[in-house]
Amino acid sequence: MNKKSYSTLAMNAMYRASEKATEKAAILDLSIPVWKDGKIIFMKAKDKLQKLRIA
Numbered sequence: 001m002n003k004k005s006y007s008t009l010a011m012n013a014m015y016r017a018s019e020k021a022t023e024k025a026a027i028l029d030l031s032i033p034v035w036k037d038g039k040i041i042f043m044k045a046k047d048k049l050q051k052l053r054i055a
Helices: 003-027 045-054
Strands: 031-036 039-044
């Protein structure tokens, strides 16, 4: 495997991990930090999970 394929695999793994973390936070009704417009805001995990499923 070349360097590019390793980075693609790593990015896909990070995306899957973020989805799992969001799902777990939604089950526990927690807020998660999100970087938006140069600031860190806290968003309800259920709202973010809906956006992930739509996209």
